[in-house]
Ligand SMILES: *[C@@H]1O[C@H](CO)[C@@H](O)[C@H](O)[C@H]1NC(C)=O
Ligand SMILES: *[C@@H]1O[C@H](CO)[C@@H](O)[C@H](O)[C@H]1NC(C)=O
């Protein structure tokens with residue numbers, strides 16, 4: 001469902017419109033560690049699979065609408081030959097390998113909207129001279145309900161309501177790593193989400 005809403009936003013943003021209708025609000029949610037095989041094991045309503053390989057490259061596909069060979073984030077950590085150092089998600093250079101890349105949160109800001117990101121990697125990076133309006137950095141084991149509350153707070157802000165939110169949640173990935181993807185704990189984390 002989120003994917004469908006996102007698709008219509010992409011069409012709207014890429015379709016040459018000069019401004020966004022800020023009354024239309026979109027929330028994109030990333031549940032970490034939920035590969036497509038898990039969808040057949042644990043069928044859930046309203047979820048369908050999309051695409052590729054590697055968590056940061058994948059999240060940047062959602063953010064940009066480009067595959068990794070185009071958006072430039074080809075791995076979670078990469079060695080940059082020109083800079084002679086290894087880049088991780090803490091380095092803005094990981095996300096600006098392609099200097100022309102335009103994440104939807106930046107495009108939305110350019111078109112007059114207000115974007116907010118909760119722990120979504122790369123969203124704190126300045127693209128085309130712009131930052132997102134709202135940003136919440138990564139916290140280990142953050143509660144999903146706190147993140148949802150924060151998203152709602154931004155969406156309903158009196159002065160500057162957000163119209164586009166990217167929310168990253170580190171479950172069921174953490175449960176999968178600790179208890180395995182066939183565990184009831186993993187399933188519980190999925191259900192909660
Ligand atoms: C790359 O960095 C290492 C130290 O991290 C240094 O020893 C090496 O000389 C550097 N290479 C170049 C080409 O600058
Ligand atoms: C974006 O944020 C960085 C710090 O994270 C700041 O140095 C920079 O001035 C900001 N740019 C704009 C256009 O607000």
Ligand SMILES: *[C@@H]1O[C@H](CO)[C@@H](O)[C@H](O)[C@H]1NC(C)=O
Nearest residue numbers: 140141142143144174175178
């Ligand atoms: C994560 O938080 C929950 C409570 O929200 C707690 O029960 C659990 O022990 C925490 N796990 C880790 C690995 O910090």
